Amino acid sequence: MSYGILNLAPYVPPMRLERGEIYGAVGWAVPSLKGLATGERAVANWDEDAITMGFEAARRCLSSNQQPPSRVTFASTTFPFADRSNSGIICSALNMPSSVRNEDVFGSRRAAVSALVRHFETKADGLLVASDCRDAKPGSAQEMSYGHAAAAVLLGQGRVKAEIIAASSIHDDLVDQYRSRGNRFDYALEERWVREEGWLKTVPQAIDDVMKAATISTENLDKVIVHGSSGASRSVAKKLGISPEKIANNLYSSVGDAGTAHPLLMLAEAVKHSKEADLILVVGFGQGADVVLLKRTKEKLTNDWDFELNRRVVKNYTQFLSLRDMIAIDFGLRAERDNRTALSAFYRKNKEITGMLGGRCTKCNTLQFPKSLICVKCGASHSQEFESLANMVGRVKSFTEDWLAYTPSPPYIYGNVEFEGEANIMLEFADFGPGQVKVGDNVRLVFRIKDFDDKRDFRRYFWKPAPS
């Protein structure tokens, strides 16, 4: 039986920043950025991070899957937690059985492709999630070129959409860029050196290894996924004699470089636009290279995506900096609120808070959130069973745009949302701007950061209604 990709899904946050807006704000200091100032980049909202974006890609990837995967691997260089299982949070939010294996992989931008290689070599079935939310110094080239995004692939044997044929791996400590522990920003070296010594030496060698293993020539490749700059991918193609149109679009003009997630993000796009028997090569680069060769099968893709859906544009550069917590706007004394989390209480209610499980009364069938000891409708005691509301369509019953309450993105929008015409929940909204919510609107729940606790460097997550 063939081994490969059973399903895949990208997630690009709906928020965009036009690069011209960045240049307009920092061009006075760094005029050389002008050449990069085209198109737009994806920006995680203030309540998104690698976990929430990774989760969104994961749930989309599993949407048509009945059986939970046997393991969840989460790759990122921007895990919110250094010591707390980040993949564990995704597993909880997905309501995975506790026996599902989970691990976090990191340390390089190629971590996701490395994990893909290892899955292939062990024929392990599992969900591989990659997500990166890299912030960059104002005025840096990375601020222009980076984007925030995630992607997930479900791997295993069976009716795969793309079969993995061969893989290779090379480690090579060429420090093209790095980020030390405790630092927020990447330190990048001269691009020409990285291209000459890295992209044009390590990558061709790794590709050559794969082609030999598969006994296929590079001319037969239909799509080559190189996640670096356009310059790097063009040079690699030239060196290997691959015609330029076979180089996959690196999504610079619409998303930006999403780090660990980028090879899988581009792979999702490549698979979506491929035909049966197409040969797709995906490269992961960063202190070495991982290369995976795939062959598209006749299986139809069961999910679709549109990066432009619900697209919102960040108003200006200052708002972008504020949403990413790069400048401290004075939000007033209400922002001083102490958001300490009682972690023992959180653990007791983990299913409700992380899993979005409500209770369904077995006596009167009433759905309610949170699940309670006594049914709100019929008064039966201990009668409720857990039921997930995560994928239910909600309807806005009432809402407000509150300019008094603190939020990093005023106004604070919240309201009553009804599920199945029965359960009513008061929730904070996500991804809506002023004037964009209406009573009667349909909304879907997304997993987001609820509050930051700056004093203790903690963040807590919950679900919010977003545009459907």
Added chain:
Amino acid sequence: MASGIKDKVAIVGMGCSKFGERWDCGPEELILEAFDEAIQDSPVNRNQIEMAWLGLFFQEQSAGKSALPLSISLRLPNIPVTRVENMCATGTEALRGAVYAVAAGACDVAMAVGVEKLKDTGYPGLPERSKGTFDDLWLPNSTAPGAFAQLATAYSEKHKKNPKDLKRAMAHVSVKSHANGVLNPKAHLRKEITEEQAMNAPMVSAPLGLYDCCGVSDGAACAIVMSIEKARALGLKNFVVVKAMQLAPSNGLEMSNSSWDGSYLLTTRIASERAYKEAGIRNPEKEIHLTEVHDCFSITELVVMEDLGLCAEGQGVNAVLDGKFDKDGKIPCQIDGGLKCFGHPIGASGLRMTYEIYNQLLGRAGERQLDSPSVGLTHNLGGHPFRNVASVSIFGLI
């Protein structure tokens, strides 16, 4: 069978501090100001008070927990004091404790004091507070205006009211309370406003603008109560008695079940129904002569008029615009300026409302005296429309 509280307890002395931004006063000074007036108004002296109840909501921001803030600031002679807290119904809860103690025969004379010192927080509006370890994990960090704004949106939706017409009626509510507040020397805000000003004021939480919101004030109020027998034994003839005191807290239905549509205040309906029964009132529109209701926001007052049965459901906008609840209307509401202009020191508010009814019934309300009312109603709504504590009390003469 229980007979209820009607005609068992007399209010024999009341006091109320000036409400407002009392930068020069702490909770102790406010308590003493209300207490001094009440004790002088009453036929007893401070040593005859046998039990006391203290209403205080934001204890962290002012006087601290327990009986001690009251017992120490008045140097009470170690009598039993209980601190109560039930959000915006706190002041009424203090009174209910004192009234029930007297009715139970546990003592002859009891006192209720409500106080709140809100202007030590350093910013306008109410202080942020934790909702509890679990609720903080999921409920929005909402503000009171944000929560009550939704009462307005759900009300317009349900009754198909043009939001502009509703906004005009809300403006009328505030204009009326401002006009009433001008006549009240103890009120926080004593300035007339126009409908246009109210409608065009800066938005706080749509559709609630600045003038749809009540003031955040410092203040205290105090009541001294005793049994009717004791009042008569002391030779009192004309006194105010408690006709009903009812309380209805949410049980979570509004917030978790769609059978509540967000357009009305379920607990107010329940509490008022019980209060009318306890007081023997069959037709509130005719038998209630004035009300002091929880006008934390203009929309709340409008909806409460319907929930108290003082106008038909869905008719609030017309009734308000027709002036039914104005000073010269059929059932004047907030004749003292209400929370809107008298102010809203949370722990004191229920007792402040009682203070106005008390003075009106005794014919001592000065410039704002109504034409011989004999039955008045107070109403508090603690919390938010979707989860709250409602109290309805009725006072009359005997």
